[in-house]
Amino acid sequence: MASHRNQGCNVLDHRMSRRNFVMGASAAAGFGPLLTPAMAKQAKGQQKQILQVYLQGGVSQFESWDCKPGTKYGGPFREIQTTVPGMKICELLPYTAQKMHLLSIIRSINLKTNDHGVGRLFMEKGRTVGDYPYIGSVASRYLKNANDPLPGYIHISTRGLTDNTAAFLEAQHGQMKLEGVAPPENLLPRTGIPESVLTKSEQFRLQLNKQFGTGRSKSLIDSYDASFDQASQLMARKHLFESQPEKDLNRYGHHPFGQNCLLARRLLEEGVTCVKVTHHGYDTHAENFNFHIEQLDEFDKTFATLLGDIEDRGMLDNVLVMVYSEFGRTPKINNKYGRDHWGASCSIALGGAGIQPGAIIGATNADGTEVSDREVDGGHLFHTYMQAVGINSTSDHDIPGRSVPIGDPAASAIEELLA
Amino acid sequence: MIGNDWHMIGRWMWIIIGCMNRIMLMLLVMLALVTTVEGQELLRDRIDTEIGLNPVTDDGSQSICTDFEFIRRVYIDVTGRHPTAEAVVTFVSDQSQKKREQLIDQLLSSPEHARRLQHHFDVMLLQRLPKKQIELTNWQQYLFESMHSNKPWNQLVHELLTVDGTDAATRPAARFILARELKREETVRAIGQTLLGRDLQCAQCHDHPSVGDYLQRHYYGISAFLSRSYLFTDPKSKVVSIGEKAEGDVKFTSVFTNEEDATSPRILDLDAIDDPTIEEEPYVVKPDNNNRGVPKYSRRLQLASELTSEANSAFRLNIANRIWALYMGRGIVEPLDMFHADNPPSHPHLLEELAQFLVDQNYDLRTLTREILLSKTYQQPSKRPSESQNSEPFVIAELKPLSPEQLGLCLLQATGVLQTIYEKHRVALTEGEDAIDETTAEFKTNLEAAVNKETATHLDKVVTTFASANQSSRFDAAANQALFLLNSPLIQEWLDQPENLLIKKLKSAENVSEAVSHVYITVLSRNPSSDELDLASDLVREFDSEQVAGYQHIIRLLICSAEFRFNH
Known part of the structure; x- marks a missing residue:
């Protein structure tokens, strides 16, 4: 039996980078009392955030970021100019085309899977198998300020699966799922409690914990108390879920995706580290073209408005924006005018934070049937997202007694895309 | 001649000395046996000694949790719920010297304890996987009955790995494998984590980058026991069970080095298990579309024997550590699935003793639990009387x-x-x-x-x-x-x-x-x-x-x- 060791990554490197990294993280989390309010505000302004727009079901790359008009599989749509000279996208995205100077496109993704579940996990965890945290949970774990009142990872969706997104990270970094703009479960306080009782009750609970905590594990009781703080901060912000401002809704659209994106912007403004919005309905096995007209019509204006708002507020330097699916769609058009699952050559758009705008990474061949240049997969994307928000994805997770690389050690970031 | 005599005497002396050595050794062994029987060095006391507990404080009082704390703790640990108000009042006013021991025995034999263990082992073994093939209630019932009858752990594990799902009476045990659809990454990982105390996930694609002990061949060594097994769907009843082929070997490639390697079935660093030579027909039932394959030599059945064998110390150390952690709040090795050289046990000797106790008691988990609960270590208060006190693990009770x-x-x-x-x-x-x-x-x-x-x-x-x-x-x-x-x-x-x-x-x-x-x-x-x-x-x-x-x-x-x- 050969007993060679795979030295893919050097143990010492792991430790060194981890130490630097952990120091960085603890400095970010712990400086509250040491800073003047102005400095704290400035630091807060530099906090990195993520906006994920997930086109569930698999948007067609032909009908979005990688058009092949006039070719065998190109479909009926034309491509249009964007604000970046030479960068053309599908005519179904006219509003987004006006914002492309803020984004870049990756056209050379090969996920090697046509399975919704595997593709989704690959895009979220940077690995096809195994118990690893999602992008949002990792971001929450390493970017969230300990004093941030709201949960670090909020997912706005109208349906879908409940995943264990935090894996081995703490439960507080798991996604908080919102059913559209409805308030989180159990947000509203119990009725019938006299006003006079409320404050006293909170003091009563804190006193009880203080008494119990004396001589016992501080970290356990602190983290328990923190979850109640977070709960009460959420309760204090129930206005976020009560009504959306009409003026904004007119710009975003009154449809659910419009409302969800508006809530996403407001949550980012409240400092939530990662906000994910899911736009359902891209699994177009039949009537691919009609469905894309409908779906992208809803997506395009809303997304362009949201991106514009983030830019106008000066937040784009710190917010990583990503538009992605679990895979793309087949070049071949089936007999129901549909396109099927296709992981071999698909595209995403991304921008903000540490991403170079206006770039096109990689390419597919003339008919769009395979990647012809700069092939990448979910592992490369994961490293790229992480490094764009300042997380050293080649270091290990900060978990006592364990040694788990944040990104897949067999993949690396798309360096040329990092600013 | 004289020289010869001396030579003879010399030889005799050596023989006598040699015998004396043996006699001394025998005497020592007998002495040791006598002390275990006569000296009553019970495991509960060994626990306290190994933890270094000093149960009597300077002022002569014993550091031990109050009756209120004890009854709550032991009820939650053993039955999964805290006691009723009535049970608390009765226990606290009971004047009997042996009331803690009596309560422990009463709770350990109750069906509520079986339910608690059902919940615990369900989560540990199945990791909250959704229903597949097997009704959850049947699996839960199987676990409940196994726990209520105090089925030996090695026997339970043997059943989980060997049941093929064709017999309705034993089918629920197949959930361990069927819920993971025999997918290599899930099944091998679960075996490593829950039965061997080693999370080999990272070793699937390459030797673990920073845990020197977790090698890719460990992962594939276990995988090789299962690689010939497959899910078989009966064409008539559509019932899914586990079949096996008589050939097929496991190869693997490191994503770092692209080097290819192969391994026979093996448990961690134990010897590889070669297939026996079978003359002529290797099958009892040949696999085809209508028939579930049954080989004469089954690697999967072999896995159950090898895994639970005495040669495999990882098996007993894992369960000893897990039972300890269940009642003490943390493992002697922590995290529980991170047994490796750079993460040594806090009390290595104690862990060995707990594991050996299990082997001696034929993997009777309840008897081990009883000794743990009867130790003074278990009955320590969770509140430190002063800040300065020693914070070694287990000296005060964990939350x-x-x-x-x-x-x-x-x-x-x-x-x-x-x-x-x-x-x-x-x-x-x-x-x-x-x-x-x-x-x-x-x-x-x-x-x-x-x-x-x-x-x-x-x-x-x-x-x-x-x-x-x-x-x-x-x-x-x-x-x-x-x-x-x-x-x-x-x-x-x-x-x-x-x-x-x-x-x-x-x-x-x-x-x-x-x-x-x-x-x-x-x-x-x-x-x-x-x-x-x-x-x-x-x-x-x-x-x-x-x-x-x-x-x-x-x-x-x-x-x-x-x-x-x-x-x-």
């Missing part, structure tokens, strides 16, 4: 966060629902034509089954809110969990049930302080301090017209406390 199932049962208990359900079924079982005598084992088992059935839906809600697939014993808390405890209408529904015995009792209390005291002992298993009594009574009085609402409010505040959230 144990309630598992989602424990929390669910404790919430039902604290709101009076569990007691109400028990009473309802007790009456139903002991009245009418089919009445059963309350003292029989049959009664206890039937009662438990009826209560389990009725509490299942309530528990599910709590478990979904509090569960994570997190395998470590670290504590987690999230905002949605706090919101559930603070505001959930479900808890209010429980408290508002018209038949709720706890609320009835509070309504009939003589005065507010009597009711508040009863709330404390029901929820926290202790009496309120006089300050607490005053504060809580004042709060109740603010609900002027509706005192019941006031009591409910106090219950809801207490279930939000850290004291309730942890077993301490």
